[in-house]
Amino acid sequence: MKLGNVLIPVADLDEAIAFYGLPVKFRDGDRFAALDGGGVTVALAGPAEHVTDGAAPSYKVEDVERAVRELAARGAGIVRAPEAGPHERRAVLRDPSGNVFVLYSPL
Numbered sequence: 001m002k003l004g005n006v007l008i009p010v011a012d013l014d015e016a017i018a019f020y021g022l023p024v025k026f027r028d029g030d031r032f033a034a035l036d037g038g039g040v041t042v043a044l045a046g047p048a049e050h051v052t053d054g055a056a057p058s059y060k061v062e063d064v065e066r067a068v069r070e071l072a073a074r075g076a077g078i079v080r081a082p083e084a085g086p087h088e089r090r091a092v093l094r095d096p097s098g099n100v101f102v103l104y105s106p107l
Helices: 013-020 064-073
Strands: 002-009 024-028 032-036 041-045 056-060 077-084 088-094 100-106
Touching: 013 024, 013 032, 013 041, 064 077, 064 088, 064 100
Parallel strands: 002 041, 056 100
Antiparallel strands: 002 056, 024 032, 032 041, 077 088, 088 100
C-alpha cells in the first residue's frame, strides 16, 4: 500500500482547479482532476465522484477487496464497500481513530 493521492471533494471542478493553481496532470470532465502537488497528487473530486465528505488520503493497492479484508480484521470500519468507479476499483474505510481513507486500484 502506498499513498497515491489526497482526495478533496469539491462543488465545482473548474473553480477548484483555479483556486489550487497547480498543474493539471489528468482531467475527466466535471468528475475528477489530478493535480501535480510536487510529490503527491491532489485529487479533486467533482460531485459525481464524492466518496467522502471531506479530504482523505487515498492509498493505491494491488487488490482492493483483499486490502479491505485485511484492514477490517485489524479494526478498520467499512464506510463504502469495494465498488467500481470510472477509472478504478475503490473502497472507503475508517481507521480505529475515526479517520476516513480511500483504497483504490486502477482498472
